[in-house]
Amino acid sequence: MKREHLRLFIFQIFIVSLLFLGLLLILTPLTAGGDRIITVLLLVGVYMSTIFLFYQVFLNYIRPVKAINDMVDALLQGNYKVRAQEGFYTDTGKLQASVNQLAKHLQTLNRQEKMHHRQLNSVIENMESGVMLIDGQGFVHLVNRKFLELFGREKIDVEEHLYYDVLDQERIYHTVQEAFLYEQTVKDSIIHKKNLQSYYIEVIGAPFFNSSGDLRGVVLVFHDITDLKRVEQMRKDFVANVSHELRTPITSIKGFAETILDDEFNDPNLERKFLSIIHKESDRLQTLIQDLLDLSKLEKEAFDLTVQPLMVTELLEECIDFARLEADKKSIAIETEIIPDVSIKGDYPLLRQVFLNLIYNAINYTLENGSIHVSLKANESWIKVSIKDNGIGIPQEALDRIFERFYRVDKARSRNTGGTGLGLAIVKHIVEGHHGFVEVESELNKGSIFTVTIPREQVEI
Ligand SMILES: Nc1ncnc2c1ncn2[C@@H]1O[C@H](COP(=O)(O)OP(=O)(O)O)[C@@H](O)[C@H]1O
Ligand SMILES: [Mg+2]
Known part of the structure; x- marks a missing residue:
C-alpha cells in the first residue's frame, strides 16, 4: 500500500518535472543573454517550490489519510490492535488521534464483550x-x-x-x-x-x-426433581403408615370402651378383661408416640448429640440387667463376653436406647429357652458390640429393609411383643449420629447377629 502511494507521488513529480522541462525548452530560445539566465533561474526556483509543496501535501495529507484508511480497513476486519502514527499539527494529525482513540475504545469494548461472553458461557455450562x-x-x-x-x-x-x-x-x-x-x-x-x-x-x-x-x-x-419427589413420596408413605398404626389401637380402645359403656353390659369379669385390653392398647399408643417423637427429634437438622466420656462396659451391663427380667419370662439365657473398662465418648441415654432396642429385639424374636450372647470388643479407635441370638432369624430379602421405618417381617408377631417397627430405624439414626454403622447377619430359624461399630472419639466431620 505504502509503496503504491509513493509511486503515485513519484509519478506526479515526474509529470511536473516534464512540464517544467517543456517550459524551459520553450522559454530559453525566446530569451537571450542576462534574461535567459534569469528565466532559467526563475523556472528552477518555481520548480523547486512546486516539488517542495507537493512533498508537504504528500507528507501531511496523502500519507496520513492513506494510513487512516488502512487502519479503518483493519478495524473492519476485527483487528482492534492497529494504531496510526500520530502527526501533531495538521488536521489529519488530529484525525489520526481521534481514530486511534476510537480504535482503543473498540478494543476495550471488544475485550469486555469477550469477557462477558465467557462468563455467561461458563455460568450456563455449569x-x-x-x-x-x-x-x-x-x-x-x-x-x-x-x-x-x-x-x-x-x-x-x-x-x-x-x-x-x-x-x-x-x-x-x-x-x-x-x-x-x-x-x-x-x-x-x-x-x-x-x-x-x-x-x-x-x-x-x-x-x-x-x-x-x-x-x-x-x-x-x-x-x-427426582430426589424431591422421592422425599415427598417417603413423607406421604410415612404419614399413611403413622395413621394406620394409630388407627388400630384407637379403634380397639374405642370398641371396648363402647361395649363397657353399653347399658346392657354388666359382666364384671369381662369388664375387667376389656379394661386390661384398653390399658394394653393405650400402652402401645404411648410407645408408638414416644418412638415417633424420638425419631423426629433424631431427624431434625440441628440435632446434636450430648457427647461425654462414658464406660461402655458399664452401660452394656446396665442394659443387660434391665432386660434380664424380660428374658427370664421366656427362660432365655443371656451370656456376655464384655471386656472391662472400655470407655468412649458418646451420648449415654441414646446409646443406652440402641443397646436396649437390640437386646429387646433379640429377646422378642427368640423362642423360649433360647440364648442371647452379648459381646464387646475394642481397639484404640473403635468399639464393636455384637448381640447374637438363636431366634427365628430374618429372611435374606428382608435384611436390607428392617432398618426402614415401620418395616416388620411379621407384623402380628411384632405387635404381640409391643413392637412399633421403629426400633431399628432409631438405632440406625443414633449409631450414624455417632459416625458409626450397624450391620446384620441372619439365617432363618437359626438366629441373627446385630453388630454396632462406633469410633471411640467423636470428631467433628
Ligand atoms: N433379633 C432379631 N431376630 C429376628 N428378627 C428381627 C430381630 N430384630 C429385628 N427383627 C425384625 O426386624 C423388624 C424391625 O425391627 P424393629 O425396628 O425393632 O421393629 P419392632 O418394633 O417390630 O421390633 C422386626 O419387626 C423383626 O421382623
Ligand atoms: Mg424392636
Whole structure:
C-alpha cells in the first residue's frame, strides 16, 4: 500500500518535472543573454517550490489519510490492535488521534464483550439445570452440559436441529407452544426414562424478547426433581403408615370402651378383661408416640448429640440387667463376653436406647429357652458390640429393609411383643449420629447377629 502511494507521488513529480522541462525548452530560445539566465533561474526556483509543496501535501495529507484508511480497513476486519502514527499539527494529525482513540475504545469494548461472553458461557455450562434455547422457528441454538447429561445426547445432534426432533415428550411441546402463544412463563413436569431409571424433571418455558419487545424465542430450563419427589413420596408413605398404626389401637380402645359403656353390659369379669385390653392398647399408643417423637427429634437438622466420656462396659451391663427380667419370662439365657473398662465418648441415654432396642429385639424374636450372647470388643479407635441370638432369624430379602421405618417381617408377631417397627430405624439414626454403622447377619430359624461399630472419639466431620 505504502509503496503504491509513493509511486503515485513519484509519478506526479515526474509529470511536473516534464512540464517544467517543456517550459524551459520553450522559454530559453525566446530569451537571450542576462534574461535567459534569469528565466532559467526563475523556472528552477518555481520548480523547486512546486516539488517542495507537493512533498508537504504528500507528507501531511496523502500519507496520513492513506494510513487512516488502512487502519479503518483493519478495524473492519476485527483487528482492534492497529494504531496510526500520530502527526501533531495538521488536521489529519488530529484525525489520526481521534481514530486511534476510537480504535482503543473498540478494543476495550471488544475485550469486555469477550469477557462477558465467557462468563455467561461458563455460568450456563455449569448450571445445575439443563438449558435449551429455541428461536422463533423452533431451531435449537444452545444447550448446556446438564441438558446433554439429563437426556443422554451429544451437542451436534441437538444444536441447529428442530426442538421437536430432539425431544420426544408431548408435554414439552405443549410447554414450548404455550410459552410462544401466551408469551408467558409456563411450568410443567415430565417423567424421563434413562438407563432403566425414571427421572422426574420440572420443565420451565420462558419466552424472551428483543429490545423492541418482539418475541425472539423460548428458553427451556430443566430441573431434576427426582430426589424431591422421592422425599415427598417417603413423607406421604410415612404419614399413611403413622395413621394406620394409630388407627388400630384407637379403634380397639374405642370398641371396648363402647361395649363397657353399653347399658346392657354388666359382666364384671369381662369388664375387667376389656379394661386390661384398653390399658394394653393405650400402652402401645404411648410407645408408638414416644418412638415417633424420638425419631423426629433424631431427624431434625440441628440435632446434636450430648457427647461425654462414658464406660461402655458399664452401660452394656446396665442394659443387660434391665432386660434380664424380660428374658427370664421366656427362660432365655443371656451370656456376655464384655471386656472391662472400655470407655468412649458418646451420648449415654441414646446409646443406652440402641443397646436396649437390640437386646429387646433379640429377646422378642427368640423362642423360649433360647440364648442371647452379648459381646464387646475394642481397639484404640473403635468399639464393636455384637448381640447374637438363636431366634427365628430374618429372611435374606428382608435384611436390607428392617432398618426402614415401620418395616416388620411379621407384623402380628411384632405387635404381640409391643413392637412399633421403629426400633431399628432409631438405632440406625443414633449409631450414624455417632459416625458409626450397624450391620446384620441372619439365617432363618437359626438366629441373627446385630453388630454396632462406633469410633471411640467423636470428631467433628
Ligand atoms: N433379633 C432379631 N431376630 C429376628 N428378627 C428381627 C430381630 N430384630 C429385628 N427383627 C425384625 O426386624 C423388624 C424391625 O425391627 P424393629 O425396628 O425393632 O421393629 P419392632 O418394633 O417390630 O421390633 C422386626 O419387626 C423383626 O421382623
Ligand atoms: Mg424392636
